[in-house]
Amino acid sequence: MHNFDFVKPSSIADAVKALSKEGAQALSGGQTLTPTMKQRLAAPTVLVSLTGIDEMKGVCLGEDGLSIGAATPHAVVAKEAAKHYPALAMLAGGIGDPAVRNRGTIGGSLANNDPAACYPAGVLGSGATVVTNRRKIAADDYFQGMFTTALEEGEIITGVTFPIPEKAAYVKFNQPASRFALTAVFVAKFKDGVRVAVTGASNDGVFRWSEAEKALSGHFAASAVEGLSVSSDGMIGDLHGTPAYRANLVKVLTKRAVAAAQ
Amino acid sequence: MTKVTMTVNGKTVSGEVEGRTLLSSFLREGLGLTGTHVGCDTSQCGACVVHLDGKAVKSCTMFAADAAGASVKTIEGMNNPDGSLSVVQQAFQDHHGLQCGFCTPGMVMSSAALLAENPKPTEAEIRHYLEGNICRCTGYHNIVKAVLAASGQDAAAMAAE
Amino acid sequence: MPKDTGIGASSKRREDVRFLSGRGNYTDDLAMHGQTYAVFVRSNVAHGRIKSIDTSAASKMPGVLAIFTGEDFKDVGGNPAGWLINSRDGTPMREPKRPVLAHGKVRHVGDAYAAVVAETYNQAKDAAQQLADDSEIEELPAIVDMRKAVADPSNRVHDEIPDNLCFDWGWIEDNRAAVDAAFKSAPHITTLELVNNRLVPNAMEPRSSIGEYFPGTGDYKLTTTSQNPHLTRLLVSAFVLGIPENKLTVVAPDVGGGFGSKIYHYGEEALVLAASRKLGRPVRWTAERTESFLTDAHGRDHVTKIEMASTKDGEILAIRTETLANVGAYLSNFSTATPTFLHGTLMAGPYKVPHVYVNVKTVFTNTAPVDAYRGAGRPEATFSIERIVDKMCRELGLDPFEVRRKNLIQPDQFPYTTPVGLVYDTGNYQATLDKLIELADVAGFEGRAAASKAKGKLRGMGLSTWIEACGIAPSNLVGVLGSRVGLYDAATVRVNATGNISVMTGAHSHGQGHETVFAQIVAEKLGIAESSVEIVHGDTSKIPFGMGSYGSRSLAVCGAAMTKAVDKIIAKGKKIAAHMLEASENDIVFADGKFSVAGTDKAKSFGEIAFSAYVPHNYPLETLEPGLEETAFYDPANFTYPAGAYLCEVEVDPETGKVDIASFTCADDFGHVMNPMIVEGQVHGGVGQGIGQALLENTAYDENGQLLTASYMDYAMPRADDVPFYTVDHSCVTPCTHNPLGVKGCGEAGAIGSPPAVVNAVIDALHRGGHTHVKHIDMPVSPSRVWQAING
Structure with missing residues (x-):
């Protein structure tokens, strides 16, 4: 793959700043982006890892439902969402394989919006809200076709909030x-x-x-x-x-x- | 080039890497730990599985720089301190859970991760957990048997010869 | 009591310790001082004319040391086909040159037309991309579909081959009239058109090669992923680069699976050698997985029409087949033997079929070369026969177990001469069928089917009774059939002075466990501990000239050579013992690791004899040479004929078409078994691959010759949760009559016998579910194909 500068900010603010550079791209778990870069189908000049940002990690039950940090790996969602939202936990526990689930994240999956990915179904089916560094986007507005989303340049997903169904x-x-x-x-x-x-x-x-x-x-x-x-x-x-x-x-x-x- | 430092098999190691250096390349070429194998480019075969802070990950699908500060365990770190095979490794030998040996490091690392999470997995749980590790030689029969045995279950009773 | 050591014991594999500890030595694991990296520039079109390759920009890029194109190799030899096959009219097959790098034209996606060598892998990769950008290749219409290639040869893969055919082969041409006559008078004829799907072998270790040139001596060394290093050395020396054999060492270190794909010599091996000479530095290359998909020799890829003539009660009267076999763009080394002598000769199966005729047209296409893949020709024959036997039973309303039983060659009919040129030496096909019926609990099937039905699933049962010819091969016979090499094997047994033993074998182990099994055999024969025997393989500078491992031949051929060498050691030991014990050589007996004088208590241990051989004080040198080392070459008198019966039970989900393997049972006759644990592992692996072929694996090119399944994202490999625990049995034993160990070979069995059992089971399930319109589904029997068949 082409070479790039690797940066790993520890706050959302620093990540957004790093992403404002020409040719910068966000890297979450990298389970799709890394193979894509190996094929030279993506060639960022700066890769901004989001895996070091603690405020983007975790599963937490609040008034609006279940909030999941965008950098939370699937394996963590599979485990920690199980008692609150078993269907979502089961979805997360069936993505890829265990090693992929330990790295891949919900934010990465949603930003990529692969037409065969699991999380888009969970988010759209739940009517969840995608939270970014700039705004909140309803699921119905977020997905805009294969590999296409409402995300704008420099906008990163920081979390997702799921209302919990019966x-x-x-x-x-x-x-x-x-x-x-x-x-x-x-x-x-x-x-x-x-x-x-x-x-x-x-x-x-x-x-x-x-x-x-x-x-x-x-x-x-x-x-x-x-x-x-x-x-x-x-x-x-x-x-x-x-x-x-x-x-x-x-x-x-x-x-x-x-x-x-x- | 940037310098990364991490713990590998209990030892602190440092090396110069490019942004694009994969963790698998750093282990194999940087540290000479060639037990970790690379069998595909799409994060599917699992020959490259190592433990990153105790969790199984595919080292060919992660950048070395992203592992800075982490604790990595590879197949070379699996033997008992006296050099003998650990329980999982021994079960693979006892039950002929490997043939050509190429997928084996990843299989052992994934199996060890499974047993850490789930000490008495069922046959179905083992098969499901190993779906990200491809073996072309064994038809998986003896791998599943080995993991059952490593978990202390009576593999012979569960799998006909 | 099972034995715990020696022949027949399930000795644990000694090689496992290094593999389990991450201490294997696979080619890509080996670091060389001063090494450089080669990256190949590969065609992204299936068929094209190379107009220009502008190396000027790439050659100036950082770290680039050398660039090679087809022009650099146009005056060296090509990589040859190993078998010359004649067409029905007696004309020899067409053999286009297979160059190191494509020259003039590229003929399949992945065909390498240039290579870059640089200081680092990434530098070579960057320059290779530049070179690709700076190459002008005029795309030509691709020839992909075999039927179209034959029907309309106006487009040609090779300009000089007017009909895209390598040959049009008939086996046996003299049978044809009698076969046609049998069909004319037959009470029933069953017809089936089927595809034997193209497969990618997918050894988990990608191909990898390191070339080294030593200017001081003019020696070369090739370290490479090979199943038979001597063959590679011969091809590189005699045909491609002309390096004298005595100046070239080929080493195949630990090799991560082969399944056929690493038998052959590939252009990358020649390139790294040539480049290392030019640069005076080691040059290494390792395939990315997609390169493996594009360039490893693929397997199978037959389109066959088979007809079976029978009586109304299922007695087979004649078989007639017409097959189109794909060889891809170039002839890989054994590509012409696979669809012919490894396929047509098996077309009688295990049955008493009086009349058989086989026609195979072998077709060039703009796809990767196709060659032997685990089973090689025999799975194709077995699939055709076992599918049509099943179809015949269904058409006539007959029981598939009884029809097979009726047609199987009877135990008292051996040796049995088939109408397609083989003599089966021994077997008992009824015994394995009976064993299978018992082990698979056929009697309990209806109960299991009812349980499946209660879950909304359709259960079916599929049978396959199979035979193969392996232990490849008698050189005399294959020579007559067109082979350009001998297929003997060789072993050297070196007794060291302290009594332990090094055995150098021509066979190569890449998963089969030779280091353990061969040691078991030698230890047993010499009455010493297994741990005293070391097996050395894979290095032409150490081992005798053998032919490597494929075609289930390691034990049957190389094991026999090793046994003969051990016999020579014992004979020499007797001479030494006679001298030491002052007795006549004829009075010396060897048993339990001791040489003794018959009828006395005078004896010398094996260790004492060994020591004496190297400390030959007081030897009668005119009649007794010092040393204790013997080599034997063994060339078999016949193929070996393992056989067996397999039963698969499936559950089909009629709403989605998904097929689950509910159980898979094997009853095999492999002759004597040296290590049951390893034999069972071989069957498991073969069956796993057979299930993969039957249900999952699909190598698909689009009409432009682009490979749609060039990674694990689209090529479905069997995973742990796709298969069940298998039940395997090898207790039915009819020892091979013509090799010293009585072994038949077990490596390919599972992959040969299993695909028809799976497909027969799916068809059975659909019929039991009322979908009786479904006569056949081509492999892979994927969910969408099953659903389509049900709803079609």
């Missing part, structure tokens, strides 16, 4: 090689309605399946989804599955998530 579940069907989501569904039942978020399936990245939300808000049971059909238009087609196959998975996994919700 019931929720995440069901992931692995792409057999990468073990990213071939398709995965996050279902969350709140007092005022149900949210269903799908990752891995669409060319537009994570999306909400509004018909299912409507049906499930009326009757929260797998059978409520049975009569719905999912269009394969806009679904990803690749070696691992056709658009029609992914459309099928959306429905099957939604039913399974509803059945598994706790």
